[in-house]
Amino acid sequence: MPDATGLELIAQELQANDAVGAAGVLEREHVRGRAALTIEVGCLRAVLEQLRAGGFSFLASVHGLDYYPEEPRLGVQYELLDMEGRDRITIKVRVSTESPEVDSVTPDWPTADHQEREVHDMFGVLFRGHPDLRRILMPEDYVGHPQRRDFPVGGEPVLFTYNDTNELGSPE
């Protein structure tokens, strides 16, 4: 990962970009060997595109998070990897549960397809511009987003075909 100075330089370069602006970078974090930038959700694609030009050309992972009870609750993190420089950087965005909308990066990074679908499935984040935003791990007709922190564990009926005729969630 870039050192603290390197991260500051990257942040300043991003802020010099008109699509990002000075207000685009909200927070810089450099703790325990992990470099992370929290950015304004609106300029996500511009930031990732600029970092790609700077060498971070591989999107390793997309994580969803729920910061409950903090607000805004939901978070999406993008782990970028620079294979030449063997460097990693994390880009974070935060959105509220009321309007959980994030621009999809799948058009630029095809690898984000399944991972964004997973975040959508588990946290209910809506990725604008995703070509096929459906649930991926849970059944299509599932209600709720199980990885949210206020989603209860257990007490869920098992989906057998036998239960097809019954209302979903009825005990028989």
Next chain:
Amino acid sequence: MSSTSEYRRREQSITLAPLEEQLETNWGGPRQSQELLTLNMGPHHPATHGVLRLLVTLQGEVVHEVKPIIGYVHTGIEKTAEDKSYWKVIPVVERMDYLSYYFNAMSYCGAVEQLLELEVPKRAQYLRVIHLELNRIMSHLVWLGTSALDLGAISVFWYCFRERETILDLFEMSSGQRMHTRYFQVGGVIEDLPRGFEEKLRAFLRVMPERADQYAALLRSNEIVLQRLRGTCPLGADELLALGVTGPLLRAAGRPWDLRKATPYSSYEDFDFKIPVGTVGDNYDRFAVRLAEIYESVKIVEQALDGLPEGPHITPDRKISLPPRHELATSMEALIHHFKLVTEGFRVPAGEAYFPIESPRGELGCFVRSDGSSKPARVHMRDPSFVNLQALSRMVEGSYVADLVATVAMLDPILGGIDR
């Protein structure tokens, strides 16, 4: 109408009209030859390596499109992990990718150690490497056996499982379990190697390269295997990178990217090994790269065993690791630590960590967020099978159904890891 039957209704209402339209504009030709067939493979198909369902659109015998449908073994492991104290999460995450359990544990423990800023003793790092590489060989053996089975060769399966058995016996010796061993702990490993382990391991390391030679001889010059693998379903490195594919699949396309070399963890920088790479990235390269990796793993285990340093096998920090049994009888402090650890568990300072390692299938990263309590606030695995699966459709477009089966085998997806 209940919501479940609504689901069934939608499932049955799938129509091929848009695809046919697309074909007409893109492919041309008389209408009879454009007839499309949607074939459902799985989820209970022996050739899909688990409960993977593929919706295959065929034109004759040529694959037009593949849509993987997953989630059949989703067990909510990431959710379960949030309800357990840090050290109790280890057995849960091990069950994700059930063929590379040491890797799951390693990436999870690594992330927690990063949050704790904990130094792992050198001996523990070496012991981890020994088990990781044995696990890699084991995973590749299962892959080789089942892939050969997919191609119609049944005997290789028995041979591979013979060697796998020896490895599982070794795991049983060191930890008491054959699979999901819970051997890796935060701060080190649970126990030192037992007596007799080294001899048995050395005997295994002596025969393994020989046995791998035999498998190679059995398959590499086999006309059927060559016909099925050589030149089928290649995909270039740039496209693989865009799709996020790592591991043997990427190396088969000629990119020597291996996290053990690129960003060494757990003392991998101490060992001398090579990264096998392919040239064109077809199924044969994928096969050859994995087979060659078995030899390299044997070399690493040998070096780790020769250079195994003396010292503790787990961090001596009593706030993190359990005190040894004999201390409990004499030390009040040890008893208190023991009580604290097994009831509440240790607390981890608030923060986030992402710890990527090279699993047999590619970059396996564990993301852990701590809120300062004794339970993780979020555990997320970036599972290589999950990401690599996206490349399947691009690989098989325009090839035969039989090649699709071979490609799924060479992709080596583990559904436990995909669905988590």
